Amino acid sequence: MAKVVCVLYDDPVSGYPKTYARDDLPKIDHYPGGQTLPTPKAIDFQPGTMLGSVSGELGLRKYLESLGHELVVTSSKDGPDSVLERELHDAEIVISQPFWPAYMTAERIAKAPKLKAIITAGIGSDHTDLQAAMDRNITVAEVTYCNSISVAEHVVMMILGLVRNYIPSYQWVVKGGWNIADCVERSYDVEGMHVGTVAAGRIGLAVLRRLKPFDMHLHYTDRHRLPEAVEKELNLTWHATREDMYKVCDVVTLNCPLHPETEHMINEDTLKLFKRGAYLVNTARGKLCDRDAIARALEGGQLAGYAGDVWFPQPAPQDHPWRTMPHHGMTPHISGTSLSAQTRYAAGTREILECLFEGRPIRDEYLIVEGGKLAGVGAHSYSAGNATGGSEEAAKFKKSA
Numbered sequence: 001m002a003k004v005v006c007v008l009y010d011d012p013v014s015g016y017p018k019t020y021a022r023d024d025l026p027k028i029d030h031y032p033g034g035q036t037l038p039t040p041k042a043i044d045f046q047p048g049t050m051l052g053s054v055s056g057e058l059g060l061r062k063y064l065e066s067l068g069h070e071l072v073v074t075s076s077k078d079g080p081d082s083v084l085e086r087e088l089h090d091a092e093i094v095i096s097q098p099f100w101p102a103y104m105t106a107e108r109i110a111k112a113p114k115l116k117a118i119i120t121a122g123i124g125s126d127h128t129d130l131q132a133a134m135d136r137n138i139t140v141a142e143v144t145y146c147n148s149i150s151v152a153e154h155v156v157m158m159i160l161g162l163v164r165n166y167i168p169s170y171q172w173v174v175k176g177g178w179n180i181a182d183c184v185e186r187s188y189d190v191e192g193m194h195v196g197t198v199a200a201g202r203i204g205l206a207v208l209r210r211l212k213p214f215d216m217h218l219h220y221t222d223r224h225r226l227p228e229a230v231e232k233e234l235n236l237t238w239h240a241t242r243e244d245m246y247k248v249c250d251v252v253t254l255n256c257p258l259h260p261e262t263e264h265m266i267n268e269d270t271l272k273l274f275k276r277g278a279y280l281v282n283t284a285r286g287k288l289c290d291r292d293a294i295a296r297a298l299e300g301g302q303l304a305g306y307a308g309d310v311w312f313p314q315p316a317p318q319d320h321p322w323r324t325m326p327h328h329g330m331t332p333h334i335s336g337t338s339l340s341a342q343t344r345y346a347a348g349t350r351e352i353l354e355c356l357f358e359g360r361p362i363r364d365e366y367l368i369v370e371g372g373k374l375a376g377v378g379a380h381s382y383s384a385g386n387a388t389g390g391s392e393e394a395a396k397f398k399k400s401a
Contacts, residue, residue, distance in 0.1 A: 001068040002092040002357075003114075007084055008054050009100035010075045016055040024048060025340055031145045032206065035365060038143065038348035047343040052097055058121055058346045060353070067357065077102050079395035088112040093356070095119045095349060099333040101127035101314055103391035109136055117356055121349045122147055122336055125368045125378070126258040126285055129386040133369045140369035141362055143348030144377050145202055147336030151283050152206035154309065154335035155253050159211070161329050162279045162305035163190050163251070186304070186327070191215045196249040198242055198265075199256035200226055201381070203283075207253055208234055221245045224380075246273040251281065254308075258285035260385035268293045271302055282308035283335045286316075287387060295325040303327075309335045313394035 025048045030036050045051055045059030052058070057073050064071045072091075076083035077100070084094075084102055088111045096102035097120065104118050109132045118128050120142035133140050161167060169183035195211055196219035197204040205226070208218050212234055220226070221239040231238065239245035242265065246252060252274070256262055266280070266289040274280075280303055282289060291312070297303040307329030311322060314333055322330055336345075348366065355362045367376025374382055 001070065002116075003070045003072065003087070003090055004060075004064055004093045004095065004353075005084060005087045005091045005102075006058060006060065006071060006073045007077045007094070007096035007100065007102040008052055008056065008058070008073060008075060009097070011053045011055050012050075016053065017050055020048060020339070022048065025343060031148070031202075033202075035145055037344055038146065038351045040347050040350040040354055043347055043350060045343075045346060048339050049342075050339065051342040051346040052099070052121070052337050056342075056346075058095070058349055060346075060350065063350060064353070069357075075100065077394075078392070078397070084108075085111070088115075090114055093117045093119065093353070095121055096127070097337065097345075098122045098124040098127065099314070099337050101391075103313070103388050103394065104128040104133070105388045105391065106132035106386065109133065109138065117141065117352075119349055119352055121345045122341075123151075124257065124285065125382070126287075126387045127391070129388050130259075130369055130374070130378075130382060131384050131386050134372050134374070134384065137372045138369065139356070139362070139367075140378070141352050141366045142368055143345045143352070144365045146344040146348050147338070147341035148202040149206055150338045150341040151203050151255075151335045152210060155203070155207045155255070155281055155283050156210045158281045158283070158307035158329055159195070159251055159253065159279065160190065162281070162307050162327075163188050163193070167329055190251070193217070193250040194219060194248055195251040195253065196220060196239070196245045198222075198245070198252065198254045199284075200236075201255065204253070204255035205230070207255065208236065216251075219245050219249060243270065243273055246270065246278075247275070249278060250275060251279045253281040254284045254288050256284055256288070257381050258287050258387050259383045260387060261383050263287055263387055264290045266290065266294070268296075271297045274302060276302055277304040279303065279305045279307075282306070282310055284310060286310040286312035286314070287390075291321060295321040298325050298327050305329065309333045313391045315394060315397040317393060317396035319396075 044062040074083035106129045117139040165187040194217040200220040200222045219237045305327045309331040364376035368378030
């Protein structure tokens with residue numbers, strides 16, 4: 001029987017919820033483009049409940065223990081004394097979420113001789129050293145599309161929040177003020193602005209579709225160009241390179257995977273290509289950006305605002321400069337873990353586990369690495385290599401909290 005280690009974020013400080021703001025979720029049976037939602041044989045949880053925290057257990061305990069498997073659930077993931085580190089020696093499957101990632105470095109993979117699979121409950125497998133997984137013939141899978149629309153909604157919210165100067169205006173209300181001039185001195189309309197996405201996959205394209213009604217000029221760059229019919233439908237302008245697109249955009253949103261080719265693609269030099277006063281939104285991965293270059297661009301006025309919910313490492317240490325830099329709209333990594341999204345990625349994780357235990361193929365949409373090579377969606381979206389360098393800094397969060 002297998003030992004499954006599941007790394008999830010902590011319960012709310014007020015305790016695991018006993019009631020919820022809403023009684024149910026809207027019914028969705030497919031994603032844009034036709035891909036079906038996860039199709040496990042069954043689920044052992046109530047849709048709309050908190051599944052991504054420790055007490056939620058992704059709804060997996062009953063299923064796994066009914067088959068005789070051992071499930072270890074923890075939020076302790078960083079440093080040599082973490083529960084994850086302690087349990088790796090005989091773990092066969094490790095599951096975590098992008099929001100509270102179990103960084104599966106080459107060193108950790110080497111400590112897990114029985115490891116057969118690494119699963120992301122959500123989208124994004126950059127917290128795994130994909131090259132090390134290929135070298136060890138470990139299957140890597142994620143629940144593609146489960147929270148893409150959740151993230152796209154978050155992107156639109158953050159663009160509007162930055163451009164309309166929402167957060168500082170809200171804070172004046174909380175402080176008891178009525179400081180209209182202070183609120184509007186950095187407030188603009190998005191109408192007529194040029195907005196561009198780096199990558200127009202599931203999330204990037206969904207962002208463009210949601211921004212079209214705002215009468216913005218829509219741009220994109222992607223190594224896989226969209227069909228001509230889609231470009232015409234949305235009146236899109238395609239750019240062969242990211243650098244060409246940066247120059248014309250008032251707002252840039254990053255929606256591409258992190259791998260060695262995209263690490264720190266936003267840096268001191270590329271930021272000079274942006275219009276002065278541009279806005280940058282990053283809900284993809286924090287390491288796409290040079291941390292200190294972003295802070296300097298905000299302090300010097302090259303960027304008018306930066307928002308996102310992705311950091312590196314995660315959780316971010318208390319002294320991370322993105323917590324205190326000016327004109328930011330940062331949140332913890334929450335865009336893809338709404339209660340709606342949790343229902344889908346918990347079901348998708350169950351589907352992947354059923355395939356592993358029953359010897360059935362995992363659907364291509366979920367595969368990142370299989371048989372010692374990039375596979376499925378992984379072959380389309382990732383490149384070989386390792387993007388986990390520096391992840392040990394996440395241990396500083398607990399020490400400084």
